Amino acid sequence: MPLSHHPLIKEFPEYKEQIHDLKIKNNHFAKLMKQYEDIDKHVYRIESDEEPTGDEYLRDLKKDRLKLxxxxxxxxxxx
Structure with missing residues (x-):
């Protein structure tokens, strides 16, 4: 399975404009989106073996990403 990032716009392409508007107009949304993107990048680095870690830690990160x-x-x- 090829590794890939999961940016919100890729996850919800039909909501691209709403995501853009919320990111600009809603500080809380922008903060959550930044957390989501940071976790997504971290997961990608772990899965691509740039940043080795335990399976449990990776599982927890993925749960946090899904919750966000x-x-x-x-x-x-x-x-």
């Missing part, structure tokens, strides 16, 4: 993605999607659906 769900929270961000809630904002997007309301927009």
């Amino acid at each position: 993605k769900d929270e961000l999607f809630g904002f997007i659906k309301e927009a």
